[in-house]
Amino acid sequence: MDMELMNDGPLLEIRGLKKRFGDKTALNGVDLTLESGMVVGLLGENGAGKSTLMRCILGLIDADEGEICTLGQAPSTLSASTKARIGYVPQQHYGYEGFSVERALSLHASFYPDWDPKLEQSWMKRFGLDPKAQVNRLSVGQRQSLAIIMAMAYRPSLLVLDEPVASLDPSARRRFMGDLFELALESGSAVIFSSHITSDLERVASHVALLKDGQLLIMGELDAVRESVRLLTLAEGSQLPDAYRVLGRQGNRVLVDGFRGESFPGLLGVDTVNLEQLFMELHP
Numbered sequence: 001m002d003m004e005l006m007n008d009g010p011l012l013e014i015r016g017l018k019k020r021f022g023d024k025t026a027l028n029g030v031d032l033t034l035e036s037g038m039v040v041g042l043l044g045e046n047g048a049g050k051s052t053l054m055r056c057i058l059g060l061i062d063a064d065e066g067e068i069c070t071l072g073q074a075p076s077t078l079s080a081s082t083k084a085r086i087g088y089v090p091q092q093h094y095g096y097e098g099f100s101v102e103r104a105l106s107l108h109a110s111f112y113p114d115w116d117p118k119l120e121q122s123w124m125k126r127f128g129l130d131p132k133a134q135v136n137r138l139s140v141g142q143r144q145s146l147a148i149i150m151a152m153a154y155r156p157s158l159l160v161l162d163e164p165v166a167s168l169d170p171s172a173r174r175r176f177m178g179d180l181f182e183l184a185l186e187s188g189s190a191v192i193f194s195s196h197i198t199s200d201l202e203r204v205a206s207h208v209a210l211l212k213d214g215q216l217l218i219m220g221e222l223d224a225v226r227e228s229v230r231l232l233t234l235a236e237g238s239q240l241p242d243a244y245r246v247l248g249r250q251g252n253r254v255l256v257d258g259f260r261g262e263s264f265p266g267l268l269g270v271d272t273v274n275l276e277q278l279f280m281e282l283h284p
């Protein structure tokens with residue numbers, strides 16, 4: 001897992017990542033590169049391996065095979081200063097139970113030299129969090145909001161968010177998702193977030209990654225994916241051109257990547273798909 005320090009390289013580079021739990025293969029050869037300014041929306045059905053991928057990136061669990069370079073370092077040996085450049089919102093947030101929100105934030109801030117109190121305040125307002133509230137009395141959504149502030153107020157170079165908006169109401173979600181993209185662009189960070197809400201992903205992600213069977217079946221710029229993925233209806237016995245990559249097949253309907261607008265014998269219909277339809281076609 002040793003890789004050279006790559007300060008000018010990608011913020012995250014993953015090659016051939018494999019992770020098993022007993023006889024269950026969670027990740028089976030994942031390649032992924034995150035550059036500054038990228039906001040990658042990670043899709044995958046329950047149990048697809050999204051959290052596992054994130055936990056490997058952060059060094060919370062070890063990969064079985066492959067290489068990961070997180071901000072230039074192997075995840076198992078991240079230095080304290082590198083950790084201070086990573087923001088992470090896990091699916092469940094615990095900690096700071098006996099504190100008020102403001103006390104929890106000031107304690108948390110003390111670990112991060114780049115903590116920005118103005119950013120903290122503006123996000124507190126956006127989420128409508130009461131600084132005097134006790135952390136252990138926060139609702140699930142409020143607790144998620146607090147975790148987001150704790151992960152973002154120091155403008156991390158790499159932001160890893162595991163279903164960050166799952167418990168937020170639609171208006172809080174909208175505010176957060178819009179601002180997330182802006183912040184990433186402004187600060188030159190890279191963001192990877194998982195979500196089951198494909199409309200959110202379509203609104204803010206620059207890239208989409210879809211995990212299936214332990215691999216990234218799709219990884220690319222959102223617009224490029226929109227352009228090149230089509231649901232084709234084929235006449236019986238017709239042959240697909242070699243340039244197409246088959247993503248899924250149900251009867252005479254074939255989901256392909258690599259569509260360029262060309263026609264071919266036996267092609268009866270061509271439909272565009274949004275991310276939700278794409279997901280449904282891949283998980284019938």
Ligand SMILES: Nc1ncnc2c1ncn2[C@@H]1O[C@H](COP(=O)(O)OP(=O)(O)OP(=O)(O)O)[C@@H](O)[C@H]1O
Nearest residue numbers: 021022024026044045046047048049050051052053
């Ligand atoms: N610590 C563990 N021990 C055993 N199996 C695990 C462990 N962590 C994850 N798994 C298994 O690995 C697979 C991937 O789990 P993971 O939590 O990464 O999925 P996910 O895509 O994040 O799912 P969800 O959308 O439900 O959060 C699942 O089959 C899960 O049961």
